[in-house]
Amino acid sequence: MNGSNASEAPEASRTPLFVKICGLRTAEDVDTAVEAGADAIGFVFAPGGPRTVDPALARSLAERVPGHVLTVGVFRGQPVAEVRALARAAGVGAVQLHGDEGPAHYAELRPDGWTLIRATSSHGEPPVLGELGEDLLLLDAPAPGSGQPWDWSAGSFTPPAGRWILAGGLNPGNVADAVRTTAPWGVDVSSGVEARRGVKDPYLIREFVQVARSVE
Numbered sequence: 001m002n003g004s005n006a007s008e009a010p011e012a013s014r015t016p017l018f019v020k021i022c023g024l025r026t027a028e029d030v031d032t033a034v035e036a037g038a039d040a041i042g043f044v045f046a047p048g049g050p051r052t053v054d055p056a057l058a059r060s061l062a063e064r065v066p067g068h069v070l071t072v073g074v075f076r077g078q079p080v081a082e083v084r085a086l087a088r089a090a091g092v093g094a095v096q097l098h099g100d101e102g103p104a105h106y107a108e109l110r111p112d113g114w115t116l117i118r119a120t121s122s123h124g125e126p127p128v129l130g131e132l133g134e135d136l137l138l139l140d141a142p143a144p145g146s147g148q149p150w151d152w153s154a155g156s157f158t159p160p161a162g163r164w165i166l167a168g169g170l171n172p173g174n175v176a177d178a179v180r181t182t183a184p185w186g187v188d189v190s191s192g193v194e195a196r197r198g199v200k201d202p203y204l205i206r207e208f209v210q211v212a213r214s215v216e
Contacts, residue, residue, distance in 0.1 A: 016213050017179065018186030020165065021193065021205055022074060023051035030061045032202040034069055036209040041065055042190070045086045046076035046098065050198030051190065055089035062091050070115060072096050080108045087114060096138065106133030119167070129162040138188060141168030159183060172207040179215040187212050 021033040022042030033041055043058040044051040053061075062071045073092040075083050077099035087095050094115035097105060106116050110133065118134035120127055121141065129137040137160060159182050166184040171192030179187065191197070193204040 017184075017215070018163075018165065019209050019212055020070075020072065020186060020188040021190075021208075022072070022167075022188055023190035023194075023198070024061065024200065025051060025053055025057070025198070026200070027061060027064060028202065029200045029205070030064050032200075032205050033209075034065060036206045037213070038069060038205075038209060039186070040070040040072055040094070040188075042072040042074050042096065042188070043090060043092065044074045045083075045090070046074060046078070055086050058090035058092065070094050072115075072117065074098070074119075077101075080105055084109065084112060087112070097134075098140070101132070103132045117165075126158050126160040129160055129164060136163050136165060136186075138165040138167050140188075157182070170208075172204060172211050175208060175212045176215050179212060 018039045019037070020040035020042055021038045023044050024030050024033060024041055030041060043053050043061065045055070045058070046052065058073070065071050071092040072094040073083075073087045073090055074096045075086070075098065083095060083097070092114070094117055095109055096117035096119055098119040106118070109116060115136065116134045117136045117138055118132055119138040119140050121139070127137060127139075139160070163185045165186040165188050166178055166182055167188035169192065170178055170187055170189045175187060175189070189208050193200055193208050195201040195204075
């Protein structure tokens with residue numbers, strides 16, 4: 001069953017915690033994440049990284065994903081035409097943009113029917129969900145994919161309202177504290193469930209989902 005039909009964002013009232021596993025590159029990774037109960041699977045199309053996949057591979061992996069799990073194409077600073085072409089070729093249900101994309105990017109992509117995710121770093125006042133036209137807001141570390149956490153525990157951090165996803169340096173050892181501290185709608189992990197850079201660990205994927213969901 002193809003995950004590409006999951007083009008509508010989940011409802012804000014959804015429980016339990018929304019969990020996204022990102023940077024997947026193998027059938028084993030995808031199957032493990034789905035079996036563990038992940039709500040979203042991310043494929044990286046931003047060039048030059050250890051987790052980057054081509055659209056043909058991403059499509060073959062997305063076709064393993066059941067329809068209730070959102071498949072996400074992750075992009076960084078790429079032209080709208082390139083984003084559209086890659087996302088269509090891969091058959092993903094959502095597009096996640098990292099970078100300086102403005103409202104025009106989201107407006108141009110909106111007619112294609114994808115769930116649109118804006119990924120940004122948190123500096124000063126929290127961003128407002130939907131202000132650029134996105135459906136979901138993801139708050140990441142200043143260097144996405146680095147595995148370095150940012151100070152979400154600081155008293156100065158004010159979580160945004162609505163469907164926002166915490167990312168950046170999360171792993172099975174700290175995700176419970178992160179969820180208790182910031183009360184996000186969802187969490188996102190990539191390097192925190194890897195045996196080595198770019199290579200996922202099935203045990204860590206399962207543990208991350210279980211621990212994240214254990215928080216009440």
